[in-house]
Amino acid sequence: MPEPIQLKSKICLVGEAAVGKTSLLRRYVLDQFDDTYVRTLGAKVSKKTMSVPVPERKTQVEITMAIWDVIGHLGFRQLLGDAFFDGAQGILAVADLTRRGTLTQLPGWVQAVEGIAGTVAVVLAANKADLTSGAAYGKQEVAPMATVLGYPYFLTSAKTGENVEDAFLRLGSDITKIQLGVRWPSRGAGSRVRAASSARRRGPRHPSDQGNASRATSRGIRGHEESKARLSSTHACLHPRVRRRSRGS
């Protein structure tokens, strides 16, 4: 049995205030939950290593993820700068099932990260699934939005642990496959096909390139520009800086 390949990556947890980013991270890393709300100031970084099978390469990968838990207040983020997102290879985009607005704000958060880091793997987590009586929306609304955006999604609960491990595992697995050149960041069915064919034209990438390879490669993905345009037109909620960038690109 060959030694597992070792990879490192940076992922960012983003979403509006109090959606449960810190709680999801605490559940995933420490298997704990706390009902009290303590707003995250700036960003806090935690690390966790996961094992990902990559059957396409007949290998096993150990990926160590530096997970950045980023404050859910756009004003603070502007103040502190975009260093939080630099070098990110994955995003866990978190919404709160008891507040509809937190779902519609997510594309803006993803674009804020991708404006700095390029196209990356994204997983959508609709959190607080345990609060069924207080739910403002459900799977019926999350699923079509996730499909349009091209993100896998999970209904999670940091309180009960439901789907938390699976959401992080999916993100780790997608990042690993992108880093190994087995797949590309997905943005809707059409762009995925175009991404694959344009990547084939460019030829294979070298895995040692990977730190920034997914960014560099994905920046060239034509389909991404189209999905960016689609997002900009569908969601008028974008951060002003993202709006400026979108106009300029």
Ligand SMILES: Nc1nc2c(ncn2[C@@H]2O[C@H](COP(=O)(O)OP(=O)(O)OP(=O)(O)O)[C@@H](O)[C@H]2O)c(=O)[nH]1
């Ligand atoms: N019932 C329930 N409560 C949750 C869940 N996840 C988080 N909470 C609660 O929601 C509140 C906010 O959670 P946080 O994890 O601090 O939210 P955050 O997104 O990190 O917030 P900021 O740091 O301000 O951006 C806390 O009181 C948590 O206990 C969940 O899955 N179920």
Ligand SMILES: [Mg+2]
């Ligand atoms: Mg927090």
